[in-house]
Amino acid sequence: MTRFDEERIARLLRLLQPPPHGWTEAAQELPLARAAIDSIVARAEADAAFRARLVADLETAVRDAGVEATPSVLASLRLRLGGD
């Protein structure tokens, strides 16, 4: 049997479906959000109360800081603040 017969090619193509709308675009915006993320991290390092608010409710604290709380921004901040 040929390794890549047409039935197999079709089955493999079906495996790689596009992610739901908006996921890829959100990840692509990371470089644009970098300045905002850096400013939140710097503020959290200088202001214990702000850091506590971030830890308690990241999404709300980010919004209150005037930054759009997109999934990619929140993931980056969890990574930076968690030190993981």
Next chain:
Amino acid sequence: MATSTDAQLVARCRAGDADAWNELVERFSRYVYAICSQAFRLGPHDAEDVFQDVFARVYANLDTLRDDDAVRPWIGQLTRRLCIDKLRAGRRESPADAADLEPADADETLGSIDEAMTVRAGLDAVGEPCREILDRFFARDESYRAIAGALDIPSGTVASRISRCLAKLRAELEGRS
């Protein structure tokens, strides 16, 4: 324009090329999504958390990648680890071994997803119009009618074009192996 290799793409990202990050996310977004949703069967909410976490970590740690050619296995391993973490966090009982958390066929599915990436690379090499018609039919699950409308071609020719494009892709893949 020729498609960059993975290593070239990583080098461009490191050099601050504004378009390179978009291209890297585009190249690996289906890969990461497939690992989350098909190999580990995460629900949409958990899959999105892992998806964004993977790219946040890739963006933050791209400078630490030792072998630029190995970006795909690196992303694959990272995604797998974060999927296991997500499954572990969702358990109420005591922490379990990774092997207990992974679906029984995860390794087999991951192997197929890696092979599928090879097929996608072949599809990129075949180029348009085959790339779009095969992607619409197989990966996006669009009907003949929807494809005919989108590509402005007669509905009756869609099946034969898919068949011809599959043969072309097969020849491309056989030429690589």
